[in-house]
Amino acid sequence: MLNMARLKVLKEVAYRGSLSSAADALSYTQSAISQQIAALESEAGMALLERHPRGVSLTAAGQTLVGHAEGILARLDAAEAALSEIAGLRGGRLRMASFPTAGATLMPLAIATFRALHPDVELTLVEAEPEEIVPRLRAAELDLALLFEFASESLLGEDMTRVELLVDPMYLALPPNHRLAKKAKLRLSELQEEAWVQTSSSSPCARHVVRCCHAAGFEPSVSFESDDYQTVQGLVAAGVGVALIPELALSVVRDDIVIRALSPAPPVRRVIAAAPASARLVPAAPAMLGVLEEAATHYKALGAPIG
């Protein structure tokens, strides 16, 4: 049976007039397109394209097939649109919240993808800390939220749908001339004499840092606080102290600080997508959950920005 993806390739090739430009348009390599067309021609049992030195054109058979392909693909689009309509993804809204560092990395990716898939859903996003988010989900002020949890502490009850997206390890940021900056891996206990820069002491991140230091056997001396990780990086660069920064906040790293992994097990936060239990889900929520999972998978596949 003829394959849809292949027909789409043929259509694009016909429209663009060359395999290479079709490859660009579809984000494949030229080789992939060449192989797909070859497979299609072998299935058809005849040539569909005439090869010229600067591109290709359709044979009579190719023209016929492209004609049918257009009809088939249009009908396929119609089927997908019908499904979206049924799913309520035509119109409707999705009110989201996320913690700040996800807002800078994961969410933009996911929102762009979702927009492309379901342009008619009205999306809103606010930033908020996890504690704030959970009651607002319960109160139905939000439809979906990204939050984080630290080990063995779950904010969510049974009345919530909960999807773990990633595990976000924390790294140590040091001024480049710091005495420990030469070591690739550090233990937390080596840092008990340091001055610390942190997010504001009421934030869960800061509390977790303090908890980890206690576990390593010391009380951190906190010299500065800022909730903006760019500012934290600036303070570290200025030499006022060291800081623990989660990987998601390291998408941009100043070149006047150094980032070091903590061993053996670094502090981590688990990034969670949460929504009301299934009965109260808005139609767009499961779709966005899917998109978020995919975005998280992509993010992981790209590899940690820091070795």
Place this chain on the structure above:
Amino acid sequence: MLNMARLKVLKEVAYRGSLSSAADALSYTQSAISQQIAALESEAGMALLERHPRGVSLTAAGQTLVGHAEGILARLDAAEAALSEIAGLRGGRLRMASFPTAGATLMPLAIATFRALHPDVELTLVEAEPEEIVPRLRAAELDLALLFEFASESLLGEDMTRVELLVDPMYLALPPNHRLAKKAKLRLSELQEEAWVQTSSSSPCARHVVRCCHAAGFEPSVSFESDDYQTVQGLVAAGVGVALIPELALSVVRDDIVIRALSPAPPVRRVIAAAPASARLVPAAPAMLGVLEEAATHYKALGAPIG
């Protein structure tokens, strides 16, 4: 993008009312159907089937999708029909010839497949030896033929399309109580004192056997001749001599003879599909060549009937 094969599965499931019977109808396992439907539902983002204890039924979304699927699949069939029409595979004829042993094995397989793909092409098949076939192809009395060649001897000129389908090794057939029957592998030179059973001495196979014996340093003493390999097997069973039989003629082996491989390199015949050069090909010929290649691949994949 929705996948055609999956839609076809959904349609079948809808029609049959259960995954299991759809699996039977499509020659898949129940598990495969279950996974395909699960994938489709995940793509759609919603349930397409309602599961009942004795089968399934369509949800509203499922009904919508099946409706579209029927349209799409119909259009796809139309596209394929159009291609067949262009290729001349709607109507027309294909006159074939093959050597006898291929007639018993490869050809039935290929003919069945071709019939299913192109029911409107009129097929005819006659049996003939290679020498006879080539001039008849030249004379346009045949459109396509299966023949065999022995090493370093090609019957076909440049004016022929030529596709090598398989290499068909020859095995030694012995009576079960024969002194050499215990050895798994034999050399031809161990057989110089034997009485031989052969195809008629004018046949290329017989000539090749004699040639191989000469190469092994002796003249075979031929006691009986028959062009039917079942008869040859019968004569061997009766103890009148030993015989060299090609693998393709061993699809049925009598249980009162034993088959032994020859080492180091057994005599082989190369099985070739031949047709007039491309300009003079009838439309169905390339299609049949494709089917034959596939049939040969399957035959090889099944493994040699004799170790």
Place this chain on the structure above:
DNA sequence: CATTACTATAAGCTGTACTTATGCTTAACA
């Protein structure tokens, strides 16, 4: 209550289809 008729899921394997790397051909141009 056991059996029957289903569907779901896990684990393993194979083949399809991608990528990267490379070679070949022809047009364009100095």
Place this chain on the structure above:
DNA sequence: TGTTAAGCATAAGTACAGCTTATAGTAATG
């Protein structure tokens, strides 16, 4: 006429989709 650029084909390696087998779970049926 050589050189470069544009474009297609093919080889080799890899990843993932989708199959199979095996097994477990669930509700009607006798």
